[in-house]
Amino acid sequence: MAAPNTPHCQNFAPLKNDLILRAARGERTERVPVWLMRQAGRYLPEYKEAKGKTKFFETCRNPELVSELTLQPIQRFNLDAAIIFSDILVIPVAMGLTVANDPGEGPVYGNPISSPDDLKILNPNFDILTELGYVYEAITLTRVKLEGRVPLIGFTGAPWTLMKFMIENVSAGPNPNKARTFLVEHPDASHQLLGMLRDAITRHLVYQVKAGAQLLQVFDSFAGELGPHLFSKFELPILKQIAKDVKEKLLELNLDPVPMIVFAKDAHFAIEDLSLSGYDVVGLDWCVQTLHARKLAGNRVTLQGNLDPVMLFASKDEIKKAVKEMLNKFGTQRYIANLGHGVLKDTDPDHVAVFVDAVHRYSEDMNAVS
Incomplete structure (x- = not known):
C-alpha cells in the first residue's frame, strides 16, 4: 500500500507549535515541551472503544484507525507532539519473518532466527512501499488531520532491539x-x-519523513542488556551510521533533515557516547541520575525524559512535586519532558493531564524568573 500524499505533493498546514523542534535543535524555548512514550494506547478509554476487538497488528495496518488513535491523546491533553501509532516489529515482518499469531501485544514469530543459516529467509531488499506503505499513508493522513497543531514523530526500533525480538x-x-x-x-x-x-531502518525512517514525520525516534529498548563491551562493538557503530545515513539521504532528496532522538534504555554507560553519535536528542530512562547525565552529555545534545512511569499512579500533588524536582534538575533549556519509558496501561488519564500541565506551568514560572 503506497502513500499517495507525501510532502512532495501535499501542502500541510503551517505548524502552530514548534516548541519540541526548537528544543531538539538547542534553541531557546519559553516553556519545556512534553510528550509521552506510548501516549496513544490502552490507558485511554477512547483507544479501547476505537480499537475494539481488532488485533494489534491489524490495527497497525489500518491507516484510518492508526490516525484516529494517534490523535486521541492530542485531543485530550495539551501535548507538544504526536507520535504515530505503530510498532517497532513491522520491519522484521517486512523482511520475511512470519507472524504465527497476534496476541494483542505484538506478533509472535513462527520462524524466529536460531542459526546463521536462518538469515537466508530474510529479504533485506523488500519493496518498502508494498510492505510498509500503510505506515506512511497513516503518517500523511495524520499530518493532514493535525492541521499544524503539533509536530508528528515517526519512529523505529533499533537494530539490536529488533535482533533480540527476532531471535x-x-x-x-x-x-x-x-x-x-x-x-x-x-x-x-x-x-x-x-x-x-x-539498512531497512534507514529506509523506513527516510520514508516516514517523506510522508510527513517531523521528528524521528529510535527505540533501543534492550540496549542496557549488552553492557559497555558488546554495545560498543555491535550496536553503537550501527546507531551512528543510521543517524548519518538518514540525514544524508534526506538532503539527497532535497528534504531538510529532521531532529533525531535515540532512546537506549538502561544504557547508562553509553550516555557520553550517545551524545556524540549524531543524534540531536538523547532519551533517558527513569533510572538515570539527571545531573550525572547532564555532566556526561554536556551541552552537545538535548536530553529527554525521565519521570518513572509509576509516578503517574501517585496522588496529583505528588505528581506535581515530582515534576518540579525533575525540572529543577534538568533545567528548562535543551530539555524535552517525558516519562522514562512508556505509559503503563492502567494509568489514570487525569493523572497524565496533571503531569503535562505541570511541566508547562512550572517551566514557564522558572523561565520567568531566570
Missing part, C-alpha cells in the same frame, strides 16, 4: 540471553543481521 521471540515469552549468546557465538552473522536491519 528470542520476546512476545511469546522470556527466553533470556539467547540473542546475546548469538552475538558472541556468531559475530559475523550478527554483524550481517545488524547490517540488514540498519
Whole structure:
C-alpha cells in the first residue's frame, strides 16, 4: 500500500507549535515541551472503544484507525507532539519473518532466527512501499488531520532491539540471553543481521519523513542488556551510521533533515557516547541520575525524559512535586519532558493531564524568573 500524499505533493498546514523542534535543535524555548512514550494506547478509554476487538497488528495496518488513535491523546491533553501509532516489529515482518499469531501485544514469530543459516529467509531488499506503505499513508493522513497543531514523530526500533525480538521471540515469552549468546557465538552473522536491519531502518525512517514525520525516534529498548563491551562493538557503530545515513539521504532528496532522538534504555554507560553519535536528542530512562547525565552529555545534545512511569499512579500533588524536582534538575533549556519509558496501561488519564500541565506551568514560572 503506497502513500499517495507525501510532502512532495501535499501542502500541510503551517505548524502552530514548534516548541519540541526548537528544543531538539538547542534553541531557546519559553516553556519545556512534553510528550509521552506510548501516549496513544490502552490507558485511554477512547483507544479501547476505537480499537475494539481488532488485533494489534491489524490495527497497525489500518491507516484510518492508526490516525484516529494517534490523535486521541492530542485531543485530550495539551501535548507538544504526536507520535504515530505503530510498532517497532513491522520491519522484521517486512523482511520475511512470519507472524504465527497476534496476541494483542505484538506478533509472535513462527520462524524466529536460531542459526546463521536462518538469515537466508530474510529479504533485506523488500519493496518498502508494498510492505510498509500503510505506515506512511497513516503518517500523511495524520499530518493532514493535525492541521499544524503539533509536530508528528515517526519512529523505529533499533537494530539490536529488533535482533533480540527476532531471535528470542520476546512476545511469546522470556527466553533470556539467547540473542546475546548469538552475538558472541556468531559475530559475523550478527554483524550481517545488524547490517540488514540498519539498512531497512534507514529506509523506513527516510520514508516516514517523506510522508510527513517531523521528528524521528529510535527505540533501543534492550540496549542496557549488552553492557559497555558488546554495545560498543555491535550496536553503537550501527546507531551512528543510521543517524548519518538518514540525514544524508534526506538532503539527497532535497528534504531538510529532521531532529533525531535515540532512546537506549538502561544504557547508562553509553550516555557520553550517545551524545556524540549524531543524534540531536538523547532519551533517558527513569533510572538515570539527571545531573550525572547532564555532566556526561554536556551541552552537545538535548536530553529527554525521565519521570518513572509509576509516578503517574501517585496522588496529583505528588505528581506535581515530582515534576518540579525533575525540572529543577534538568533545567528548562535543551530539555524535552517525558516519562522514562512508556505509559503503563492502567494509568489514570487525569493523572497524565496533571503531569503535562505541570511541566508547562512550572517551566514557564522558572523561565520567568531566570
